[in-house]
Amino acid sequence: MKEVREFGLPDLPRAEGEKVVMRFAPNPNGAATLGSTRGIIVNSEYARRYNGKFILRFDDTDPVVKRPLLEAYDWYLEDCDWLDARPDEVVVASERIDLYYKYAEELIEKGVAYVCFCPAEVFKNIKDRKDSCPDRAASIETNAENWRKMLDGVYEEKEAVLRIKTDMAAKDPALRDWVAFRILKKDHPRVGNRYEVWPNLDFESAIEDHLLGITHIVRGKDLMKSETRQQFLYDHLGWQYPVTKHWGKIKMQEFGKFSTSELRKRIEQGEYEGWDDPRLPTLKALRRRGFQPEAIRKFFIAIGVTQTDIAVSMKNLYAENRKAVDALAARFFFVPEPVEMELNLMNGDSFVAKALKHPSGADYREIRTGNTVYITGGDYAKLKVGEKIRLKYLCTVEIESINPLAAKAIDTELKVPVIHWAPTDSIKVKVKKPEGLEEGIGEPLIASELGNVVQFERYGFVRIDSVTDNEVVAYFTH
């Protein structure tokens, strides 16, 4: 019988009464991007659904090519907290290197790991021929001794590696004898110069997943082959591989290709203001722009875990965020490209507009103005003499002249266009958008919303980022 699933992630296959243990394992070489966010949310969501455990593990075993950033460890913790995905346990691989050495020795003793002295290109040739490298046949004693020498610093970088024996004749070249440890004589941001022999991801993560009791691995399909490679290791050690699930490549249409390393380079070169620059696809940037964590969660859960490669538009996230933010965002008038309008009010009319703070509520805000108001350049461009428009919450006017712009108040009429405006004593407002800076003016009360997400009517949602004496800076949400 077919049943339509409720909104959410598909169920994970699991044994009866099994305690689910999930993990998210980033390399902290920069701030979390939208890509990493998927990993945080999907894994924590599964852990939550099955009442299991969620582990955050830093796979920081590469001090050179993708060198960890010391601050990023904390950033990940903050981001997880913010996303309501606080880990039950945090593990740092670089602090557990001795543990990996122990297993390396065990594998050497079992005769399933060997120290290989082939230069990379030479080994590639051998591998492509489905041949074996001469070191593969070395005795256990020789390997143990060579491994010892590796650890003792006898060899230089690239002179020797420790390989795991798989099958040099495997149909798939990606599986043949892979590197488990290599020599890197470079300090590590976290543990300094304590180690010169570093495990590769396949080795480190294989050992950790077992030790941490991970039951299910859910990650990107770029690591699909990793499972097959690591399976050899699990067989050698008599372990059971976790259940795996892989999602396809995700690309945000608005951002194109980005990698953490690339981002880091550009930030260091000053191309961006920092990891929270509003143009960036980082969690820090989205937070500063006023996105709500529950919207981001829902967005990634809706996308799910299919293996198809996808190109998603930020519009989907915007839609989700709009639902979260609409109810709590107070409304204000912000006028970009302001054009001055002289206002001739009828006798007895008030210069104080009573405006709704939120269309669904009853709370008012007062907007006081003199006999000049400001309207947006865009609205101005469409005006003609004799046309009637309503200045929202203030009055209906008839345009008397365009240059200079002047209008007189008339009796309220139905079905006239409604535009918003800014009062005489407006404050300066700068809006930082992904596309650039937009300047304008707005009602003074905006300055009282520091840190809040508000809606600039007919413009969009923004988060008030900073307030000074006569200027407000807002980050554009969407």
Add this chain to the structure above:
RNA sequence: GCUCCGGUAGUGUAGCUCGGCCAAUCAUUUCGGCCUUUCGAGCCGAGGACUCGGGUUCGAAUCCCGACCGGAGCACCA
């Protein structure tokens, strides 16, 4: 070159394991309408898809084969 994975509307996604209840779900986008004060908000409505070709079957989105298209791995990166 070798190996692996995938292909449902503009974009995501459900359905595929166990073929019929699928003239295909939900969301978003787009379009139209509504709202006696938001034409970047809200409400209502409409449109829009099973990559192609064979096969199996009474019956195929679902099973099989092939083609085409997309992506990944073959790093002393993660």
